[in-house]
Structure formats: structure tokens, C-alpha cells
Amino acid sequence: MRPTxxxxxxxxSSTARFITAALFCLSSAMETEAEPTASDxxxxxxTPPPAPQHVAPDQPQAPSxxxxxxxxLRSRLKLEKGVSGTETELRAATAPPxxxxxxxxxxxxxxxxxxxxxxxxxxxxxxxLRNWSPLARRGPLGLxxxxxxxxxxxxxxxxxxxxxxxxxxxxxxR
Numbered sequence: 001m002r003p004t005x006x007x008x009x010x011x012x013s014s015t016a017r018f019i020t021a022a023l024f025c026l027s028s029a030m031e032t033e034a035e036p037t038a039s040d041x042x043x044x045x046x047t048p049p050p051a052p053q054h055v056a057p058d059q060p061q062a063p064s065x066x067x068x069x070x071x072x073l074r075s076r077l078k079l080e081k082g083v084s085g086t087e088t089e090l091r092a093a094t095a096p097p098x099x100x101x102x103x104x105x106x107x108x109x110x111x112x113x114x115x116x117x118x119x120x121x122x123x124x125x126x127x128x129l130r131n132w133s134p135l136a137r138r139g140p141l142g143l144x145x146x147x148x149x150x151x152x153x154x155x156x157x158x159x160x161x162x163x164x165x166x167x168x169x170x171x172x173x174r
Contacts, residue, residue, distance in 0.1 A: 085172030085173075086103065086165065086168045086169050086172045087100070087103055087168075088172070089167075089168035089169075089171040089172045090103065090164060090165065090168040093164065093167065093168060093171075095161070095164035095165075095168065096157050096160045096161045096164055097157070098154060098157040098158060098160075098161040099160075099161035099162075099164040099165050099168075101121060101161075102158075102161050102162070102165060103165065104117070105117055105118065121154070122150060122151045122154060123147060123150065123151075124150070126143060129143065129146050129147065129150065130143070130146075132146075132150075133146040133149070133150075135149070
């Protein structure tokens, strides 16, 4: 079929095109409002290097080379704690789903909260279980069998999850 004006549809809806155009205009406007760089100034004029910024030791530090605005935003959003290196390595290695849950369990403070987390993971809501297990979609008996199977499934995946966590910890320490 040869493309004609009638059977060609735009790749984006009109709303998406409008948003894209608006974002493009905003980004180009921000570029034009940027501070002049050293190459924009005449060669005869010497500008002193920027003064070093001192940050209090208790404030979170942005990665080296980050803009001061990033440091200010990070402190304003209260992002003192980032994702641990172990969790980053674990997610990058596409570890078993129970591995991330075990890390979350390890980070959860208090025995009562840990018990509640394990309980809700082992016995989730009916809606979750019906989405998770095809057996649970087959009626009340299937749902009951899925509730019995879920903790067993979690126990079977405990070994591979622990092995993945140990590998991720070793990789994060390097």
C-alpha cells in the first residue's frame, strides 16, 4: 500500500506535539539566558576564577563536578541517603525478585515492622495474588492454593536471592 495523505498518521498526538514544542522552546530559551562563558568575553578582559564554595560538613555533598544548584536542590529535597551500592549492583545484575525484598527487609527498622513486611509479602491482597498467579484466577479454590503456594515459592527463592545479594555486596565493595 502506497502512503497517501489519508493513511499516514502522525507519530504523536496533537497534545504530545504541543508539549514537545513547548519543552523545546523552554530549553532553547534557557540556553539563551545562560551566563556568558569565557569564550563570549573579549580577550582583553581577564575574569578571576570563581571562589570556592564551602559546604557545611553535615550537609549532603553532591558528586564531584556537580553544579552548586544540584547540591542546593539535593539538600532542599532532603536526599541525604541515596540508594546503597549493593542495591544498585543488585538491580543492575537483574537479581531474583526476592533479593530486593530481602534488602528492604534488612533496611526496615524494628521487629514489628519487619514482621509486618514479611507477613504482607507472604500473604498479599487477593488482587495482587490474582495478578501474580494464574492459579489464583481460577476461582476460590485456586486462590486458596495460591495463598498456600506463595510462602513456599518465597522459601525456594531465598537461596538464589541471598547468593545474589552476596555477589552484589562484593561488587559494591570493589
